[in-house]
Amino acid sequence: MGRLPDGDAAPADGALPASAATGAASRDLGVYLHVPFCRVRCGYCDFNTYTSTELRGARQDDYADQAIAEVRLAGRVLEDLAQHDAAVRRPISTVFVGGGTPTLLPPGDLARMLAAVRDEWGLGPGAEVTTEANPDSVDAADLRALADAGFTRVSLGMQSVVPHVLATLDRTHDPERVPRVVRWAKDAGLAVSVDLIYGTPGESLDDWRRSLDAALSYDAGHLSAYALIVEEGTALARRIRRGEVAPVDDDLHAAMYEAADAALAGAGYEWYEVSNWARDGAVSRHNLAYWLGHDWWGVGPGAHSHVGGVRWWNVKHPAAYAQRLATGLSPALAREVLDEGTRRVERVLLETRIRDGLPTEALEGAARAEVAGLIADGLVDGAAAVRGRVVPTLRGRLLADAIVRRLTAAD
Known part of the structure; x- marks a missing residue:
């Protein structure tokens, strides 16, 4: 594991x-x-x-x-x-x-x-x-x-x-x-x-x-x-x-x-x-x-949670999890507070995978300019881009990581 x-x-x-x-x-x-x-x-x-x-x-x-x-x-x-x-x-x-x-x-x-x-x-x-x-x-x-x-x-x-x-x-x-x-x-x-x-x-x-x-x-x-x-x-x-x-x-x-x-x-x-x-x-x-980056609390061994830009994860083994709770301790092992840059990259990573797409206004100038090249390469839907959304085409869904790399490298 x-x-x-x-x-x-x-x-x-x-x-x-x-x-x-x-x-x-x-x-x-x-x-x-x-x-x-x-x-x-x-x-x-x-x-x-x-x-x-x-x-x-x-x-x-x-x-x-x-x-x-x-x-x-x-x-x-x-x-x-x-x-x-x-x-x-x-x-x-x-x-x-x-x-x-x-x-x-x-x-x-x-x-x-x-x-x-x-x-x-x-x-x-x-x-x-x-x-x-x-x-x-x-x-x-x-x-x-x-x-x-x-x-x-x-x-x-x-x-x-x-x-x-x-x-x-x-x-x-x-x-x-x-x-x-x-x-x-x-x-x-x-x-x-x-x-x-x-x-x-x-x-x-x-x-x-x-x-x-x-x-x-x-x-x-x-x-x-x-x-x-x-x-x-x-x-x-x-x-x-x-x-x-x-x-x-x-x-x-x-x-x-x-x-x-x-x-x-x-x-x-x-x-x-x-x-x-x-x-x-x-x-x-x-x-x-x-x-969409909403909040969730993950309950259980190894479960991950996210609330308001704070992400944390629990101890992995059920015995360690049970012991922490039995002694009144949180089962959370470690966490990170996401900075704005990380949250922006994660938003690109996640929202370019969904049909509603990523709002182009969420992209910085250089990354926004990259959208035209993605359309030309058949990775992003041109009509959706005109409406202000970055939505992958079928080819783009197959190459979703390439879309993320190009948008975040230009950021």
Whole structure:
């Protein structure tokens, strides 16, 4: 698993500087609840997750109470910060429970975690409340219980329907189960997102089209398609290094992305972020808040947070996380206060990935002049630029990093 970044030591009580309150009324506040448990570690995964044999001093059945303790701590920290601007204590717009596999916890534990968020801050009107789930980790009764507890949305980790692709990824679910889970979720009144991964070693373009066709047949409102990135330190990286599987092919990645965009557009989906498509406005408001630079508190081991230009991250291991909370300390390990230059670069990095784009007025003079060259190179939409927005074309989405490099180098 990747190491946490460097930063300044976080205060033991988790207090935030007064600067974090500035402009709070213009930003939404979300909560990310990290559940760091998995039955099996997938070979490509670099997330901060643990199987039962890796917990070493932590207990899965104690976790909900620990997460609730951090929610309470977060409430106290934001209450203190609200002395500088009362808007800091606003209702929660979105909650996202991710992992790991959150639904390895009983629905009652997830319900208690959500209830703590509701009790501490309140949920805003129409709040979006999502949990991730693997197709083999939930049944119809679980999904009904989650809906009854206030969840509004489930994000299903399907990844592929092709057996040899799932085997390479170390995914254990039966592809035939996915449509049943989607139906159960809809019957419970939950919105559904289906998550796919493309570019797995050994996956052909026909394999990918087969997974796309299957995902589209489920009639979910939202679909994510992520290019496989082979992270150092993962089992898949070691297999590639030993020559057991082929390395990732960048040209095939591009062809797969183009195939996804064409198939989804033909089925009535619109892209709203490089890796995400929605129909009938069913965007993930929680993820969109990240790309727009809003505030969120990340609860759980290794979780990252951002409030008003202050970013911090928690200790990684569940046992260390539990120990900090048990002794009344914040689980935050380190943090950084972003300066204006860093915030400007991050805004370019994030907002050039979304369909609404980056306002050209957010660019300095030299960077603004660079937009014409990006249009000429087919990376930025000319009509959108006339309207004052930097929006990537399909080619620009494939080369999103190039757009960022050129705009930030000219800054």
